[in-house]
Amino acid sequence: MARMNExxxxxxxxxxxxxxxxxxxALVINQSALVGQTxxxxxxxxxxxxxxxxxxxxxxLMEVPADNRENVKQDxxxxxxxxxxxxxxVDIDGDILKIHFNNGVTMYYESYEFV
Numbered sequence: 586m587a588r589m590n591e592x593x594x595x596x597x598x599x600x601x602x603x604x605x606x607x608x609x610x611a612l613v614i615n616q617s618a619l620v621g622q623t624x625x626x627x628x629x630x631x632x633x634x635x636x637x638x639x640x641x642x643x644x645x646l647m648e649v650p651a652d653n654r655e656n657v658k659q660d661x662x663x664x665x666x667x668x669x670x671x672x673x674x675v676d677i678d679g680d681i682l683k684i685h686f687n688n689g690v691t692m693y694y695e696s697y698e699f700v
Contacts, residue, residue, distance in 0.1 A: 635669050636686055636693055643675055643684055647699070 639661075646657050658675050665673040671688035680700070686693035 630690055632669070632671070632686075632688055632691055635665075635671065635688070639665065639673060639684065639686060640695070643682065646675065647677075647682065 642661055646654060646661070649657050654677065661675060662673055665671050665686075669688065671686060673687075674683075674685040676683040676685075680698055682697045682699065684693070684695045684697075
C-alpha cells in the first residue's frame with residue numbers, strides 16, 4: 586500500500602478548532618451583553634427622580650402651618666405608597682427634618698437641620 590495522505594485530517598482538525606474557538610467567543614460576547622444589561626438596569630432602578638420629588642414635597646411641607654402638617658405627612662405617605670410603591674416616613678423634631686425612603690430596592694435616609 587502506498588503511504589496515506591494525512592493532509593485532510595489536519596484540515597478537519599483545524600476546522601474543528603476554529604469552530605470551538607468561535608463558539609467560545611460567542612459565549613463570551615453573549616455574557617458581556619448580559620452583564621452590561623444588568624448594570625444598566627441597576628442604574629435605571631435607582632429612584633433618583635422619586636427622591637428629588639419627595640425632597641421637594643417635604644421642603645414644601647415646612648411652609649405649611651404646624652397644625653396642618655400631620656395631614657400633609659399622611660398624604661405624602663399615602664401617595665408615595667400607592668403611586669411609587671415606596672414607603673416614606675417624614676419626622677419633624679423642632680428644626681430637624683428626617684426623611685426615610687424605601688422602595689424595596691433602595692433605602693434612602695436624610696436628616697436636614699433648618700438654621
